[in-house]
Amino acid sequence: MAEIRSNMAGSVWKILVSKGDKVHAGEDIIILESMKMEIPIAAEENGTITEVHVNEGDFVNDGDILAESE
Amino acid sequence: MLKKILIANRGEIAGRIIRTCSRLGIRTVAVYSEADQDAPYTKSADEAFLLGPPRVQESYLNAEKILEIAHEAQCDGIHPGYGFLSENADFAKRCREEGITFIGPSPDVISLMGKKVEARIAMEKAGLPLVPGISRSIKDADEAAELALQFGYPVMLKASAGGGGIGMQACSNEAELRKAYEGSQKRALMFFGNGDMFLEKLIENPRHIEIQVLADSHGNGMYLWERECSIQRRHQKVIEEAPSPFLDQETREEMGRAAIEAALKIGYTNAGTIEFIVDQDKKYYFLEMNTRLQVEHPITEEITGIDLVEEQIRVASGETLRLKQEEIPLEGHSIEARIYAEDPKTMLPSPGKITALDIPEGEGIRHELGVHSSSHVSHFYDPMIAKLVTTGKDRPEAIERMKEALAGYTVQGIKTNIPLLLEILHQEAFSAGDTTTEFIGKYLTNNSRVSS
Structure with missing residues (x-):
């Protein structure tokens, strides 16, 4: 199982995957927005999304778990 | 000279504009979002008005609310600072319609310079040299490769709707260009809802x-x-x-x-x-x-x-x-x-x-x-x-x-x-x-x- 974590404080701008989606390492999963910057968060491993923990518009902190895959 | 200016901005630039106004004996009106209630510039202005919630659409980009405050406070001018509404031709026009001086160029000029392609054409006509490139969107990766050959590598691939560095990629050969074209176009579509791409010669050590x-x-x-x-x-x-x-x-x-x-x-x-x-x-x-x-x-x-x-x-x-x-x-x-x-x-x-x-x-x-x-x-x-x-x-x-x-x-x-x-x-x-x-x-x- 892999945890996909936020690397900065900001809000969730776009969620590009849903539970059950297959993802490849390097594929953008979620786009965060903070201080006028859009920062895509990519999957680190190939796998299937088992959980998405956030909704668009949510505020997240650096290190928060955004989604999980296996 | 203008007598009372609303500063449609926040942070350091609002404070900086207020400083000059005060020196010139011009009264100032600050506007702020709920996230900026406590900001230094709201204290240095003669008056300060709440715009709304923190999100920029509901505060610093809320043109009508800003105009309403300008009227209420009897301002004869609006200084837009940088960012936010400063390069928004519609806002400059609305100020005019409301009889308030927008401190900046005319709405037509803002609009012209705000469009990448039109601005390039206008400025070339006005005598400024342009980087070799095309001023219309590219059809596909094949056309991009053809054009790149003409300009000479390296080239810079740009998303029409891009900004702040998003959607720009340097390519030093055809393989790189083709790969970048697919990726950047997908990204531009996803980020901006517009996949139009341009190509320019890349200037080295620029x-x-x-x-x-x-x-x-x-x-x-x-x-x-x-x-x-x-x-x-x-x-x-x-x-x-x-x-x-x-x-x-x-x-x-x-x-x-x-x-x-x-x-x-x-x-x-x-x-x-x-x-x-x-x-x-x-x-x-x-x-x-x-x-x-x-x-x-x-x-x-x-x-x-x-x-x-x-x-x-x-x-x-x-x-x-x-x-x-x-x-x-x-x-x-x-x-x-x-x-x-x-x-x-x-x-x-x-x-x-x-x-x-x-x-x-x-x-x-x-x-x-x-x-x-x-x-x-x-x-x-x-x-x-x-x-x-x-x-x-x-x-x-x-x-x-x-x-x-x-x-x-x-x-x-x-x-x-x-x-x-x-x-x-x-x-x-x-x-x-x-x-x-x-x-x-x-x-x-x-x-x-x-x-x-």
């Missing part, structure tokens, strides 16, 4: 040098020398200086003349900036025109002794420019460092609460500060919290003062880019003036810091 222009509504114009803004991260400026360490006086004057002539030809009024990319042989090409006050305007003020905000207000009030071109001073050297709330290693945003703030003071130091020692730096807005400007009799003195000032600058509670700024200033290449846009990627050791 410098970003811009000319400050000023024109009144009676057909007079002048240029106030240049600013070199080549040190960038993610295509955003980090350190700027005036004059450029790269230009000679002849090129400086040639670029200045070309810029103001082009500005006058398109009917430009008020302060504006024409950005050029300059190659290693000092050939310059038009990039874009910013139809507003620039973030880095203080360094021009420092070397000319001219208050650009005052000139903006005078021009907007219908006055004629008071100086002639040959009377514009160019004295000493000035450097600006942008202090960003961001991780100096990853360059990612670092919003949060400031717990301590110790700022440098001394000869040749100017500080445009948007926060105080217990400010909450909101994730809703731009990460720039301050601009530190140092000026000296020459470049080495300005650099020394900047190094010293940054070393004595402490911000606690949030991360800032101050360590990165210091690292840049301590590079020999910086002292030597090898300040191309590739500086951060080329000279800073940590590879995670590649600038794009």
